[in-house]
Amino acid sequence: MFGEEYRITREFPEFFLDYRERLDPNIRWTDRIQSQSGDWSGNVYDFFSRVSAKLTLDLKRPFKTDGLFRIEETPVHESVREALVNCIVNTDYFQSWSIVIEKYIDRIVFANPGSIRIGKSQMLKGGISQPRNRC
Secondary structure (H helix, E strand, O other): OOOOHHHHHHHOOOOOEEEEEEOOOOOOOOEEEEOOOOOOOOOHHHHHHHHHHHHHOOOOOOOOEEOOEEOOOOHHHHHHHHHHHHHHHOOOOOOOOOEEEEEEOOOEEEEOOOOOOOOHHHHHHOOOOOOOOOO
C-alpha cells in the first residue's frame, strides 16, 4: 500500500493502477495517472490521494453551513470516494489486469479485476461484506 511501485510488482507482478481523464472526445485522454510512470511512488495510497482529488474537483459544492462552519462536501463527494476505495480494496492484484478508472464529462467508470465474492443477489441485498484484500 505504501511502498514503491517497483517493489510492489515483485510480489504482485501484474500490479498496475490507471486513471484516465477523457474530457475531450477528440483526444485519447486529457490527463492520466498511472503507477508505472516513475514520477511518483506508484503505490495504492498515493494513487487514492491523487485520483480522489481529480474525481471530486469538478463536483458542485453548494453553500451550506453547520453552525459557523461551512460544509465543503456533499453526499456525491462521499459516494465517489467510497466507489474509489471499493475499487482499490476489492481488486484481485494477482489478475492479468488491474484498476482502470475513467472520468468522462458525464460519468465516472470504475473497473477492477475479480468477481463478486458474495454473489450478485446478496450484494444487492447488502449487509454482508467479504473483502478480497484484508488489512
